Amino acid sequence: xxxxxxxxxxxxxxxxxxxxxxxxxxxxxxxxxxxxxxxxxxxxxxxxxxxxxxxxxxxxxxxxxxxxxxxxxxxxxxxxxxxxxxxxxxxxxxxxxxxxxxxxxxxxxxxxxxxxxxxxxxxxxxxxxxxxxxxxxxxxxxxxxxxxxxxxxxxxxxxxxxxxxxxxxxxxxxxxxxxxxxxxxxxxxxxxxxxxxxxxxxxxxxxxxxxxxxxxxxxxxxxxxxxxxxxxxxxxxxxxxxxxxxxxxxxxxxxxxxxxxxxxxxxxxxxxxxxxxxxxxxxxxxxxxxxxxxxxxxxxxxxxxxxxxxxxxxxxxxxxxxxxxxxxxxxxxxxxxxxxxxxxxxxxxxxxxxxxxxxxxxxxxxxxxxxxxxxxxxxxxxxxxxxxxxxxxxxxxxxxxxxxxxxxxxxxxxxxxxxxxxxxxxxxxxxxxxxxxxxxxxxxxxxxxxxxxxxxxxxxxxxxxxxxxxxxxxxxxxxxxxxxxxxxxxxxxxxxxxxxxxxxxxxxxxxxxxxxxxxxxxxxxxxxxxxxxxxxxxxxxxxxxxxxxxxxxxxxxxxxxxxxxxxxxxxxxxxxxxxxxxxxxxxxxxxxxxxxxxxxxxxxxxxxxxxxxxxxxxxxxxxxxxxxxxxxxxxxxxxxxxxxxxxxxxxxxxxxxxxxxxxxxxxxxxxxxxxxxxxxxxxxxxxxxxxxxxx
Amino acid sequence: xxxxxxxxxxxxxxxxxxxxxxxxxxxxxxxxxxxxxxxxxxxxxxxxxxxxxxxxxxxxxxxxxxxxxxxxxxxxxxxxxxxxxxxxxxxxxxxxxxxxxxxxxxxxxxxxxxxxxxxxxxxxxxxxxxxxxxxxxxxxxxxxxxxxxxxxxxxxxxxx
Ligand code: SF4
Ligand code: SF4
Ligand code: SF4
Ligand code: FES
Ligand code: FES
Numbered sequence: 140x141x142x143x144x145x146x147x148x149x150x151x152x153x154x155x156x157x158x159x160x161x162x163x164x165x166x167x168x169x170x171x172x173x174x175x176x177x178x179x180x181x182x183x184x185x186x187x188x189x190x191x192x193x194x195x196x197x198x199x200x201x202x203x204x205x206x207x208x209x210x211x212x213x214x215x216x217x218x219x220x221x222x223x224x225x226x227x228x229x230x231x232x233x234x235x236x237x238x239x240x241x242x243x244x245x246x247x248x249x250x251x252x253x254x255x256x257x258x259x260x261x262x263x264x265x266x267x268x269x270x271x272x273x274x275x276x277x278x279x280x281x282x283x284x285x286x287x288x289x290x291x292x293x294x295x296x297x298x299x300x301x302x303x304x305x306x307x308x309x310x311x312x313x314x315x316x317x318x319x320x321x322x323x324x325x326x327x328x329x330x331x332x333x334x335x336x337x338x339x340x341x342x343x344x345x346x347x348x349x350x351x352x353x354x355x356x357x358x359x360x361x362x363x364x365x366x367x368x369x370x371x372x373x374x375x376x377x378x379x380x381x382x383x384x385x386x387x388x389x390x391x392x393x394x395x396x397x398x399x400x401x402x403x404x405x406x407x408x409x410x411x412x413x414x415x416x417x418x419x420x421x422x423x424x425x426x427x428x429x430x431x432x433x434x435x436x437x438x439x440x441x442x443x444x445x446x447x448x449x450x451x452x453x454x455x456x457x458x459x460x461x462x463x464x465x466x467x468x469x470x471x472x473x474x475x476x477x478x479x480x481x482x483x484x485x486x487x488x489x490x491x492x493x494x495x496x497x498x499x500x501x502x503x504x505x506x507x508x509x510x511x512x513x514x515x516x517x518x519x520x521x522x523x524x525x526x527x528x529x530x531x532x533x534x535x536x537x538x539x540x541x542x543x544x545x546x547x548x549x550x551x552x553x554x555x556x557x558x559x560x561x562x563x564x565x566x567x568x569x570x571x572x573x574x575x576x577x578x579x580x581x582x583x584x585x586x587x588x589x590x591x592x593x594x595x596x597x598x599x600x601x602x603x604x605x606x607x608x609x610x611x612x613x614x615x616x617x618x619x620x621x622x623x624x625x626x627x628x629x630x631x632x633x634x635x636x637x638x639x640x641x642x643x644x645x646x647x648x649x650x651x652x653x654x655x656x657x658x659x660x661x662x663x664x665x666x667x668x669x670x671x672x673x674x675x676x677x678x679x680x681x682x683x684x685x686x687x688x689x690x691x692x693x694x695x696x697x698x699x700x701x702x703x704x705x706x707x708x709x710x711x712x713x714x715x716x717x718x719x720x721x722x723x724x725x726x727x728x729x730x731x732x733x734x735x736x737x738x739x740x741x742x743x744x745x746x747x748x749x750x751x752x753x754x755x756x757x758x759x760x761x762x763x764x765x766x767x768x769x770x771x772x773x774x775x776x777x778x779x780x781x782x783x784x785x786x787x788x789x790x791x792x793x794x795x796x797x798x799x800x801x802x803x804x805x806x807x808x809x810x811x812x813x814x815x816x817x818x819x820x821x822x823x824x825x826x827x828x829x830x831x832x833x834x
Numbered sequence: 835x836x837x838x839x840x841x842x843x844x845x846x847x848x849x850x851x852x853x854x855x856x857x858x859x860x861x862x863x864x865x866x867x868x869x870x871x872x873x874x875x876x877x878x879x880x881x882x883x884x885x886x887x888x889x890x891x892x893x894x895x896x897x898x899x900x901x902x903x904x905x906x907x908x909x910x911x912x913x914x915x916x917x918x919x920x921x922x923x924x925x926x927x928x929x930x931x932x933x934x935x936x937x938x939x940x941x942x943x944x945x946x947x948x949x950x951x952x953x954x955x956x957x958x959x960x961x962x963x964x965x966x967x968x969x970x971x972x973x974x975x976x977x978x979x980x981x982x983x984x985x986x987x988x989x990x991x992x993x994x
Contacts, residue, residue, distance in 0.1 A: 305890035310899045321892045 144210040149217065161206040162190055165216060172216050173225065173254055175232075175339050176291040177204035180535065181300055184292045187232075189254065191224045192216045200224050222258060229260035235270045235314065236340075237286045245341030247354045251289060270314055277326040279808040280346040280404055281335060285317045288342035294318060294334035301397075303523075303534050303553060304328045318342070329793060330400040330809050331527075336386050337396075347404050347805060348384045352376070357383065360714040361391060361767055363701055364402035365459055365620045365694035366796040369394070369506070369528035370703025371402045372767065375695065375714040382406045382695065382714055393506040393707065393769045399527035401796055401806065406695060408802035409717060413677055415690035416719030426678075426688065431721070431729075434687055438672055439733020442476070442650065445670070446734075450649035452478040453642035453669075456630035457655030457723070458486070458619030458797070461699030461711060463746035464723045465621070465628035466754070467738065468654055471727055475736045479636030483625045484656060485786045487590060487617035488597060490631075494779040495601045496613065504585045504612035505705045505771050510536045512612070514581040516545040516574070518600060519564065520589025520616055523553040524792045526704065529587065529614075530554065543581065545574060548589075575603055583610045590616060590788025617704055618789045619797060620694065624702035627754060627772065631782055638784025654723050655691060657681045657798045674723050677802055690720045697722040699743040700764060707769035708759055835882040841871055849886065857887045861897055865904055874908040902956065910945045910952035912990050914938070915969040918955050921962035926979070930966050931955050933980040937987060950991070 142157045148170055155164040162172045163179075175187040183205050190203035195213035200221065215221060232251065240246040255261055272285040290309070295318065298307045306328035310319040320326040335343040357376035364371045364385075372392025376384030385403045390396050408414075418434035419426035445452065454472040456465055465483075472481040496502045509515060509532035522530035530553070536542040537557045546555050547562040547570075555561050560577055562570045578584055586604055588597050597615070604611035617623050625631075632638045639658060642648060648666035653673045659681040664671070673685040682688045694701070695714045699722075702708050721729075728741025739749060751758045759770035789797050800806045836842065845864060852859045864883050869875055875898050884891040898904045916922075916931040934953050938946055945952040961967035964976030968983065975986060 305892065308890075308892040308896040310896065312900050319892070319895075321890065 144208060146208055146210065146212040146214065148214045155208050157209065158207045161192065161201075161203045161208050161214065164208050165203070170216060172203045173257075174204055175250060175289055176293065178293050178296070178337065180539070181293070181296040184296065187289065187291050188228045189225060191221055191228070193218050193221050225254070226258045226260045229255050229258055230263055230265075232289050233260070233263055234265050234267075235286050236289070237269065237271075239287075242350070243287065243341035244344045244349050245287075245338075249341060250339035272317065275324070276346070277320045277324075278328075278330055278346075279805065280330050280332060280400070281320075281326055282344045282346060282349060283318060283320075284342050284344065287340050288318055289340055290316055290318075291339060293337045293339065294343055297333045297337045298328070300538060301531070301534070302329055302331060302333060303556070304331075307334060329523075329527075330404075331398065332386075332400065332403040333397070336388065336398075336403075345384075345404070347407070348376075351383045352378050360712055361389075362695060362712045362714060363620070363703075363709050364398065366401035366405060366799065367399075367526065367528075367791070368617050368619055368622050368704035369526050370620065370701065370705075370707060370709055370769070371398055371528050372709065373398055373402050375406065377714050380715045380717075382409065391767050392709070393703075394528050394531075397528055397531045400793060400809065401527075404805045405796060405800070405803040407805050408676070408799050409693050409695055409715065411677070411802040411804070413802065414717065414720075415675065415677060415682075415688060416717065417690060419678075419682075419688040419690075421686045434689060435726075435729050435733050438687055438689075438730055441670055442730065443734045445650050446476055448649075451645070451647055452476045452480055453637065453645070453648050453651045454478065454481040455639060455642065455651070455653045455656050455658055456481065456483040456625055458483060458622045458625055459694060459799075460621060460625075460655045460723050461694070461697060461701055461743065462621065462624040462628055462708070462750060462757075463699045463743045464654070464727070465625045465630045466750050467724055467727050467741060467746055469629040470738055471731060471736075475731060475734065475738055479632060479634045480642055481630055481636055482632045482639040482642065482784060483622075483630045484639065484658065484789075485617075485626065485631075485782075485784065486619065486622050486788050487588075487615050488786050489615055489617065489623070489626045490779050490782050491597055492588070492613070492615035494781075495598050497779065500773055502611070502613055503706050503771065503773075504587075504614045505707055506532060506703070506769070508585055508612055508705075509533055509587075509614075511540070512536065512542060512583060512585040513540075514543045514545065514578065514584045516547070516578070516584060516586040516600075517552075517554055518547045518586065518588050518596070519549065520587060521548065521550070521552045522587070522589075525589070525618070525788075526616060527793060529704070533557070545577070547574070571603070575606070578603075578607055579609075581607075581609060583612075585612045585614065587614045588616060590618070590786075590790075614705055616788075618791060620703075621701040623704060623706055624700070624708075627702060627706075627757070628750070629754075632784065633780065633782070638782065640784055653681055653685075654727070659684055660798065674726055676720075677798075679798060689726055691726065692717065692720045692722045696720065697724070697743075699724070700747060702772065703769070706756075706772040708757070708764055708772060709769045710764045710767065835878055837868065837871055841867060845886065858889045858893070861887050861889065861894055862901070865894070865897065865901075869904060875904055875906050902954075905943075907943075908945070908949075911950050912952075912970050912987075914951060914953045914987070915956045915959070916953065917957070917959050917961070917965070917967050917969075919958035921958070922966040925965050927966040930968070930978060930980060930983060934968075934983060934987075937984060951987070 143154050144157045146153055153168050162177055165172050172190050174190045176184040185202050185205045191200040192203045193215040194201045274284045276282050295307045299305050306321045308319055310317050335345045357378045360375045364373045371394035373385045374387050375382045385406055387396050417428040420429045456468050469481055472478050544558040545560040546558045549564040643662050644665050646665045648669045651669045651671045657679040671685040672687050673682045674689045674691040675682050676693055698713050699711050700708050724741050731738045756773035763770040794806055794809055848860045880894045881891050884894045916934050918927045918931050938951050943954050966978050968975045968978045
């Protein structure tokens with residue numbers, strides 16, 4: 140326990156850790172010291188003077204955001220002198236501020252507006268003409284309105300420190316000082332929008348949200364991002380069945396306020412003009428819209444006939460649908476259709492991973508472990524590109540706790556800049572020994588295995604972890620929002636079923652049912668006779684081959700749960716409804732009904748009950764997830780049989796999202812070339828030093 | 835970009851002087867010394883300093899924008915800096931500055947046609963006790979009067 144001191148704030152006796160910043164001590168005790176430039180988790184700036192406080196026996200007002208508390212201090216945070224000073228500070232901040240609150244995006248949730256309101260600094264003694272600078276567009280998503288800026292440096296710091304991108308700076312000085320982007324008049328960066336979100340005023344605005352609405356006219360729906368496996372919680376701002384904003388300002392969820400470009404902006408695929416809104420029946424060489432009842436009747440009837448005839452079914456599930464949908468789908472396949480031919484596009488070798496960790500209950504790292512681990516080993520992944528949240532956690536850990544990062548990658552990655560030890564794969568046996576020796580000096584380790592980590596590699600590294608004699612936790616990276624859930628729910632070819640490639644390759648397949656996947660993007664279906672049913676948002680390559688296509692709801696339009704890359708279960712909440720679509724769960728339930736099958740009630744909560752009762756590791760406390768938290772699953776204990784079929788990382792970057800990215804105008808409008816990514820489909824899987832099994 | 839051997843040696847020493855991971859501390863001195871050699875701070879120089887100090891070029895650009903003694907355009911061989919801040923102003927700094935401009939026939943931060951002189955109005959240089967003060971390149975001149983300034987400038991002209 141650190142040394143504590145007694146002090147008095149506004150007449151209240153308070154005990155606090157010695158040397159802690161006054162602003163933090165006050166906040167912990169429910170006393171608000173206003174601040175613009177101070178921002179939790181970022182370096183101190185002391186630029187705005189909004190946090191001035193009176194410290195008895197100190198002649199001048201003190202800056203609360205950089206003042207360490209000491210024994211016996213007597214502090215007043217709202218005395219008349221302090222209030223006067225704040226009013227003065229605000230008057231200065233407003234000298235060039237345009238006061239265009241009525242048309243400003245931030246109006247209603249602006250920190251400056253709140254403060255001016257509180258301290259009554261609405262009148263100015265300045266009669267000079269205000270300095271005006273026209274608004275600038277820096278990128279498709281970032282706009283800057285200089286006169287509104289109060290030069291708090293939050294954006295600069297969040298980009299430098301938080302994102303590690305260093306894209307923003309300040310040019311000139313005094314009244315002419317202005318935030319500038321890295322390429323003078325345009326930005327080349329991650330386009331994450333963190334700078335916009337953190338801006339206390341409306342100086343930085345987003346291309347998607349600007350001038351769309353007033354904040355109080357939206358409904359705010361907390362759900363989970365559907366773009367990658369990290370599972371960031373995002374609060375969607377919805378007005379008139381339209382999503383207009385994504386952010387996480389309330390810092391709920393595992394990601395705090397972090398979101399990458401996809402989570403923050405790429406929700407626009409839901410309203411893409413090509414979105415399917417009616418079931419489509421193949422007629423000759425085209426499709427024609429049919430009613431839901433007709434479509435379901437045809438599918439139910441054909442499925443029942445095929446089943447009776449003992450036909451060959453193939454079922455391909457999704458990386459994006461909910462746990463409930465995946466569970467229901469595999470139940471449908473196994474119990475309803477009597478087939479084990481079920482698979483999905485697997486993006487990480489979870490089978491080997493779970494098998495290597497069988498019998499353990501404490502070996503799975505969570506997203507928050509990456510923020511607290513003393514040492515992190517990254518094997519074969521470009522985290523900043525493929526797992527933005529995990530990369531963010533690691534950066535924050537290095538910044539706040541000085542974690543040691545070790546990278547073993549086939550190409551350059553951003554994390555290398557933070558690393559204490561790097562290996563360019565394929566490495567040598569000596570590299571591995573050096574790594575082991577270094578790791579021995581750590582007190583705990585978290586290892587992250589990327590899509591490049593092959594079976595042997597993964598087992599080798601887990602063996603190395605075991606030999607260290609310190610607590611070691613692991614993460615096996617998978618790519619999509621519910622890749623992990625699809626695996627856990629059993630959308631895998633267990634018990635002798637055909638894997639995805641086998642289904643596509645079989646000339647004998649009678650039925651192919653594809654729920655939310657696009658396996659024919661780069662492949663063909665060998666069986667010409669197969670009756671194909673596809674549930675999807677768009678007319679994908681696979682949907683084009685279908686006999687019937689059903690318009691499905693996206694993750695932002697459904698309730699249910701998803702499991703992120705670390706095995707944490709979180710709840711989706713429907714934000715909007717898209718006319719004509721149904722959730723995949725409802726579609727499956729209705730097909731079952733047509734077939735006269737009894738597979739149980741197809742309501743998300745009911746299916747979740749069944750999952751909690753039957754799926755290993757999923758008996759998680761309901762209150763945690765229903766209140767918006769993340770509940771970690773337990774690792775499977777017991778051995779897991781090897782599965783047929785291949786595993787391939789999707790090779791997505793920060794600006795792509797599998798088959799969804801082509802339907803997001805925003806992602807397509809961003810100019811940044813996808814960053815350097817070695818793990819794309821074209822390059823063969825690198826040989827890991829782990830294949831030289833560590834002795 | 836390479837500099838003279840002397841400067842290179844200076845930079846090497848400088849970079850080694852700061853603790854591990856604090857190379858950015860060398861940004862300001864590096865810029866000043868490099869400017870003396872190259873005459874002005876070019877985009878190329880910014881890139882170079884950023885590379886050596888392991889920061890983003892934008893972060894060097896910020897420093898250049900902030901410090902008035904860092905210049906993006908070449909100055910005259912003799913850069914005449916006249917203080918017009920309060921102490922100097924009270925004893926004729928402003929008049930001195932006006933005089934300097936007239937004498938050289940140029941405005942603030944401009945360079946004479948022959949490239950020999952430039953003039954700049956500057957803030958307090960810490961020479962208040964000897965106000966009004968003028969700094970020409972790195973040399974301070976105290977209690978400067980218009981006549982004294984004329985002499986100084988003429989002397990420098992002759993020196994060429
Ligand atoms: S969008 Fe993100 S990466 Fe780009 S400048 Fe803003 S904070 Fe930096
Ligand atoms: S743009 Fe916003 S966040 Fe950045 S310095 Fe200005 S007010 Fe602060
Ligand atoms: S890191 Fe992944 S889950 Fe988080 S916002 Fe980005 S795409 Fe979505
Ligand atoms: S919050 Fe303390 S100076 Fe800005
Ligand atoms: S005011 Fe001129 S040197 Fe100080």
